[in-house]
Amino acid sequence: MSLSTANLKETVKKQYFFKLKANIDAISSLIGIQLIAVLFSLGGIGGSLSSSEGLRIDINYYSADVVLVFTMIWALVTAITITTKPYRNHDFTFVTNRLSSSLSNILFLLTGSLLGAVTANLSRYLLQVIGYFVFDQQVYAGPFDFPIFILGIIMSALYIFCISSIGYLIGALVQVNKLFAILVPVLIIGSIFLDASIQKELSLMQVFQFYVMESNFVFFLIKILVTTALVFLASINILNRMEVRR
C-alpha cells in the first residue's frame, strides 16, 4: 500500500469544508436566535419625555443591537460546543492532528462570525419593514449609507469573532478539567461582587471599555485582533496536549 503524505494547509482546508457541512445545525440555531432577537427588538426602546409647555415626546429607538448581542451569545455557545468531545472526535475519525483541528474550527467560527455579522446588520431592515407594514410605524432610518453599513458589518464581525475566541478558550479549559465549567462563572461573578463590595469600578467593565470606548478604527482593529489571536493561540496550545477518545 503506497504511503500518502499530508500537509497542514490541505488538511485544514478539507476539515473546514467538512465542518461547514457537519456543523450545519449551528447555522440553524443562528437563524433561530436572530429571529427571536428580532421579535424582542420589535418593541424598540421607548423613551418618553414631557416638556413644560404641554409637549410630550415619545421617541422609540429601534436598532439591531439586541440581534447583535444575541449573535455574540450564539458565537460564545457555538465556540464552546465545538470544543466538546463529540465534535473533536468527529475530526479524529478522519485525518487530523490537534493543530489542524483547531485551525479548521477557527476558520469555521470566522465564517459563522461573518455570516452572523451580515445577517445581524441586515436585520434592522427587517425590523423596519415589519414596523412599517405590520405595526404601521414609520421608522426614520436616515439615508442608506453604504460605508457605514460595511463598517457595521466589519465591527460586528470583529466583536463576534472575538467573543467566539473566548468561548473556544472556555471550552478548551473545560475539556482539560471539568472544574473550569464552575470556575469560570464563579470567577466572573466573584470579580463583580468583589469590585462592588469595595466600591470600585468593575474590573470587567474596565476591560470592556478598553474595547468599546476605542473610537479609532485602526487602534480598535489592532486591539481586538491581537486579543482574538492571543486567546485562540492559548486555546490551541491547551488542546494540543489533549488526548481524544480515551
Next chain:
Amino acid sequence: MSVIECKDLTKSYLRKKVLNQISFTIEENKITGVIGRNGVGKTTLLKIMAGFIRETSGEIKVLAQRPFNNLYTSVNTIFVDDQMSFPPALQLQELLEAAQTFYPNWDMEFAQRLFKYFNFDPKHYHNTLSKGRTSTFNAIVGIASRCPITIFDEPTTGMDEAVRKDFYRALLKDYIAHPRTILISSHHLEEMEDLLEDVLLLKNGEVHLHIPISDLKEWAIGLQGPASVVLPWTEGKEVVYQNQIGLDTTYVVIKNDLSEAELAQISLNGVKVIPVRASELCVYLTNETKGGIDDVFINR
C-alpha cells in the same frame, strides 16, 4: 520492513499502569490479531498507535514517526471501532464522501458496493443505526479507506454471525488485492483464525506472546486421562491449564515441547493427546489461574 515499533511502551492512567513496558514490532502488510482479556490494554495500545492518546513513557514509532499529533501517521492510519464518531448532521452517503476527501487511497466504488450489499440507505443517519449496523458501517469505512495501517478495535461488536463472516471475508479479499498492515482486536479469535498471520497476546499490560498463528496452533497440547498417569508427564513442563473432569480424569494443557517418541509413549499409557485450538489456548493463557472459573468452586 517494520511499520510499528514499540519499545518499553508504558501507559498509565493516574497510578494504574495499563500498559507496562511493552516492546514489539509489527511487520509491513501483516494481519495481526491483538488478543487479550477485557481491560488488558488492547484498546489503549491501539489508540496510542492511532495517535489518539499519548504514551506515558517508552517509545512508539508508526511508520518511523511518533503518532501522537502527527498528520503523516493520521493520513496513513485509520482506527475503527464502535465508538467511531460521525457528525449527526450528515447522511451516510455524505459520510462516505467525506471519508473520500480525507483518505487518498479511498475506493468509492468499492465502498458503494459494500454499502449496497449490506443494505444501507444513503439517506439514513449514523446515529440512528443499531449497534450492529453501526459496526458494519464503520467497518466499511475502515476497509474502503485502504489505509496502509488499518486498525480494527472489536470491529464486530453487535454484528450478527452472517455479517461477521462477511466482514472477515471482505477484509481478507481486499487485503489480498491491496495488501496493508492490519491490526484487529477481538474476542472472537476462532472466527479470525483463518484471517490472522500473527497473534499479539496481551496479559496484564504486557506482551505475553507475539507469534505467527500457525505456531500458536501447535504451541500447546492437551493431555487427558487418569490424574496419576497424566500428572507425572506435566512435571517440569509449562502447565497452562489444569482441570479435573469427573472423578478420576484430569485434563492438562502444557506447552508442546514433547518429542514424537514421548508423545507416542503418552498415548500408550492411556492418555488422550488432544490438540488445543488457538482460541482455546488464548483463553487458558490469559486466565489468572490454572483452572479457570472452576477454581472458584473448589476447596470451599
Next chain:
Amino acid sequence: MTLFVSIIPIVIILAVILLFFRLKMNAKITHWLLIIYLGVLLLSLCISFFMKVDEPSVLVEEKQTTDLYEALYSGEISKNDTPYLLDKNSFEYSGESLSITTANVEEGTSVFIERKSVNDNLVEVRVYGNIVDTNGLDLSEKILPPRVKLSEKTLAITYPGAQEIKVALMKNVFASNQITGDKISNGVTTGGPIVYLRIPPSLELKADSALSLTEVGK
C-alpha cells in the same frame, strides 16, 4: 382586526422556529432556511429603499453651539435667522396698551417680551421651539406651534394644548457607533414651543395670570 393582522407574521416566525427545531437534523432544511432568511433580509433592505418615510432634517450646526433659552434671555435670538424659529407673524398695532388672552395654557407658561428701540407700530410674533435627539436628528418641525391672532386690543394666543409627538428612529448598531461617534445612549433635548413678542418700546401689556411675562434684553 389590526391586532389580528399584526399577529400573523409573529405566528409565522414562531412556526418556522418550531419547524426547524423539529427537523433540525436535516441539513437540507437548514440550507433552505438560510437561503430564505438571507432572501427575506435582502428583500427587506430593498423594500426599505421604497418605503415612504418623511425624513427629519439633520441637525444644523447652530443648534449645537447655542442654547435656545440662553438665546431667548439675551434677546439675541431675534437679531438673526435662527433654526429654532417655528413660526413668524406680525401685526400692525398703534394702541397704547395690549391685553393678551390665552387658551389651553398651562400655569406659568412663559411668554418672552422684547421691547424694540424704535416705535414702528408693529407687534412681531415669533414662535421658537426645539426637539433634537442625541443622535443629531432634528424633529422640531413636528411641533404644532401656538396660533397667535390680533383682534381689537387683544392678542389671542391659542396653545395647541397637550400635544404628543411620536417618533420612531432606527439607530445603527452599537458596534459601528463607537467609530462614527454616534451616541450610544438615547435621549432628546426639548424646548418650547415659546411665544416671543417684539413690541414697541412704550406698549403696555396686560396678560392673564396664567402667563408669566419675561422681558428680555434689558
